[in-house]
Amino acid sequence: DTAVSQTPKYLVTQMGNDKSIKCEQNLGHDTMYWYKQDSKKFLKIMFSYNNKELIINETVPNRFSPKSPDKAHLNLHINSLELGDSAVYFCASSQEPGTSNEQFFGPGTRLTVL
Amino acid sequence: QKEVEQDPGPLSVPEGAIVSLNCTYSNSAFQYFMWYRQYSRKGPELLMYTYSSGNKEDGRFTAQVDKSSKYISLFIRDSQPSDSATYLCAMSANVGAQKLVFGQGTRLTINP
Numbered sequence: 001d002t003a004v005s006q007t008p009k010y011l012v013t014q015m016g017n018d019k020s021i022k023c024e025q026n027l028g029h030d031t032m033y034w035y036k037q038d039s040k041k042f043l044k045i046m047f048s049y050n051n052k053e054l055i056i057n058e059t060v061p062n063r064f065s066p067k068s069p070d071k072a073h074l075n076l077h078i079n080s081l082e083l084g085d086s087a088v089y090f091c092a093s094s095q096e097p098g099t100s101n102e103q104f105f106g107p108g109t110r111l112t113v114l
Numbered sequence: 115q116k117e118v119e120q121d122p123g124p125l126s127v128p129e130g131a132i133v134s135l136n137c138t139y140s141n142s143a144f145q146y147f148m149w150y151r152q153y154s155r156k157g158p159e160l161l162m163y164t165y166s167s168g169n170k171e172d173g174r175f176t177a178q179v180d181k182s183s184k185y186i187s188l189f190i191r192d193s194q195p196s197d198s199a200t201y202l203c204a205m206s207a208n209v210g211a212q213k214l215v216f217g218q219g220t221r222l223t224i225n226p
Binding site for chain 1 (some may be wrong): 122129146148152155156157160163200202205206212213214216218219221
C-alpha cells in the first residue's frame with residue numbers, strides 16, 4: 001500500500017564511489033521529484049520529471065543524473081560521491097501540473113559518504 | 115537571503131499550549147502556501163494548504179497568510195505530544211507549480 005517508496009533506506013559508501021537510489025510511486029501521478037535535505041533540515045528541490053520528461057533541473061552538479069524509465073519510476077544516480085553529498089534524499093510525486101500543489105513524499109534515503 | 119525564512123528552533127512547549135510557527139518570504143509572486151509536517155526519520159506530509167491571503171482552519175490547526183507583509187503562520191491549539199515534529203512551510207507561484215520552495219523547518223517538541 002506504500003504510495004511512494006524508495007530503496008535503499010540507508011546507504012553508506014566511500015568517497016569516489018558511484019551509487020543509485022530508486023523511487024517508485026503507485027499513485028498514478030504524472031510528476032516526480034528528487035529533493036535533498038541537509039543536516040539542518042533544509043529541503044531543496046533537485047529535479048522534477050513530468051511524464052518522463054525533465055522539467056526542473058536546479059543547480060545540481062552534473063555528477064547527479066536522474067533517469068525516469070516510466071512515469072511511475074524516477075531513479076537518481078550519483079557519480080564520484082563527495083563528503084558534501086551526505087544528506088537525506090527524498091523522492092516525491094504529484095498530480096498533473098495545474099491540479100494540485102500537494103506533493104507526496106517517500107520515506108527518504110539517508111546517504112552517508114565516508 | 116533565502117526566498118523563504120523560517121526559524122529552525124528548536125521550540126519546546128508544554129502540552130495544551132498554543133503554538134505559533136511562522137515564515138517570511140521575499141518573492142511576491144508566491145500565491146500558494148503550505149505547511150508540511152515531518153516526523154523524525156520520515157518524509158514530509160501535507161498538513162495545511164491555503165491560497166492567497168486569509169485564514170484556514172482544520173481542527174486544531176489554523177493557517178494564516180498575510181501577503182501584504184509576506185508572512186505566514188501556523189497555529190496549533192491544545193497541542194499534543196503527537197504534534198512533536200518538524201514543521202516546514204512551502205510556497206509556490208502557481209497552482210500545480212512543480213517548484214515548491216521550502217523553509218528550513220521548525221523543530222517542535224510538546225512536553226507531556
